Amino acid sequence: MNTIGATIRRLRRWRGLTIEQAAGLAGITKGYLSKIENGRVAVDKRSTLVAIADALRVSLVDITGDGLEIRDPEADSTVPAIRAALLDSDFDDSPARGELSALVAEAQLVAAMRQANQVAEAGRRLPPLITALHTHTRQAEALRALVSVAHTTSLLVKGLGAPDLAWIAADRGHEAAERLGDPHWIALAAFARTQAHAGLGAHRRAGTIARNALEIVPDDAVDVRGALTLTTALTDSVVGSDPSAALDEAEGLVAHVEDGNRHHLLFTAPNVVLWRMATALEQGDYARAATLAESIHPTELEVNSRRTTYFIDYARALWGLRRPDEEVVALLTQAEKLGPVRTRSNAFVREIVSTMVERARHQAVAREARGLASRMGLLKAG
Numbered sequence: 001m002n003t004i005g006a007t008i009r010r011l012r013r014w015r016g017l018t019i020e021q022a023a024g025l026a027g028i029t030k031g032y033l034s035k036i037e038n039g040r041v042a043v044d045k046r047s048t049l050v051a052i053a054d055a056l057r058v059s060l061v062d063i064t065g066d067g068l069e070i071r072d073p074e075a076d077s078t079v080p081a082i083r084a085a086l087l088d089s090d091f092d093d094s095p096a097r098g099e100l101s102a103l104v105a106e107a108q109l110v111a112a113m114r115q116a117n118q119v120a121e122a123g124r125r126l127p128p129l130i131t132a133l134h135t136h137t138r139q140a141e142a143l144r145a146l147v148s149v150a151h152t153t154s155l156l157v158k159g160l161g162a163p164d165l166a167w168i169a170a171d172r173g174h175e176a177a178e179r180l181g182d183p184h185w186i187a188l189a190a191f192a193r194t195q196a197h198a199g200l201g202a203h204r205r206a207g208t209i210a211r212n213a214l215e216i217v218p219d220d221a222v223d224v225r226g227a228l229t230l231t232t233a234l235t236d237s238v239v240g241s242d243p244s245a246a247l248d249e250a251e252g253l254v255a256h257v258e259d260g261n262r263h264h265l266l267f268t269a270p271n272v273v274l275w276r277m278a279t280a281l282e283q284g285d286y287a288r289a290a291t292l293a294e295s296i297h298p299t300e301l302e303v304n305s306r307r308t309t310y311f312i313d314y315a316r317a318l319w320g321l322r323r324p325d326e327e328v329v330a331l332l333t334q335a336e337k338l339g340p341v342r343t344r345s346n347a348f349v350r351e352i353v354s355t356m357v358e359r360a361r362h363q364a365v366a367r368e369a370r371g372l373a374s375r376m377g378l379l380k381a382g
Helices: 004-015 019-026 030-037 046-056 060-064 079-088 100-115 119-136 140-159 163-180 183-199 203-214 222-239 244-254 269-282 286-294 304-320 325-338 340-344 347-359 363-375
Strands: none
Touching: 004 019, 004 030, 004 046, 004 060, 004 347, 019 030, 019 046, 046 060, 046 203, 046 222, 079 119, 079 140, 079 163, 100 119, 100 140, 100 304, 119 140, 140 163, 140 183, 163 183, 183 203, 183 222, 203 222, 222 244, 222 269, 244 269, 269 286, 269 304, 286 304, 304 325, 304 340, 304 347, 325 340, 325 347, 325 363, 340 347, 347 363
């Protein structure tokens, strides 16, 4: 079984560290690290993954994998073209390509596609859009569209196992926002940067970027303020601080938002609940996370990308509560139907499924879990 635990063991030995030494550096017990390495427990917190990566002096992706064996080949094939478009484009590119109004409309369409988990199609449309928008950057409307496209690109390639490219895309959006000089769009671009940094395991830096952006976000950009506030809540939970104040503030803000998805942030009341679930999971409060999941219906989340996350995090909560495997598998199966790439590449899902397969006792559950494991590329061939 190709698990995170097996990868950690291989990297630890490569570093020449004993379990006791690695555990001490990571701030966890020797027994817990041993169980992780042997697949007896699933890693269930971002903070644990980051601590182990730091102890072994490797990147987060070195431990979690880039998901190459389970990504949609069609979606994956778009990454090189996206990379080339970002690296080959410049704000002074000319002559102008395409009608700006059509490009702005395309930017909105691609953002909606990403939220709908139409990863391959969104990925195919991004390279020519990125290239064309760079030829119109003397116009404010093009710079705003480029901030949006950079946000979409960063989140999409992050989900396709390219966190370095996600950072490049987010930084390009930041540069476009700085050229625009509008605090609203600078703050919006900062949100993409926080997500890119979090994908690299730099949660403290992500929190700092979010807090700095909150200092400049205008009063009328409530959705942007809300998204940044939720980001501080999650980063606080990862680094061991209390996220309660930020979560409560976001809940208060959401009542003043007319269109929480105008920037494709989905800053809505149900999505605030989903962020509360994420912080509860990071704090190890599985009962709270499960209760929050039961307080909303996934259809209230409006877009498939967030519905997928809902089912994943609900499954993680039930797994932490040691509920029957059948219940966990049922939720993960629903997540996979909505977002196959997002589900199969999720590090926590992969840990749960691999651990479940190893210890499954009931044949029916074992069969379903092995099916998930096979589609995730966790089972060795032969």
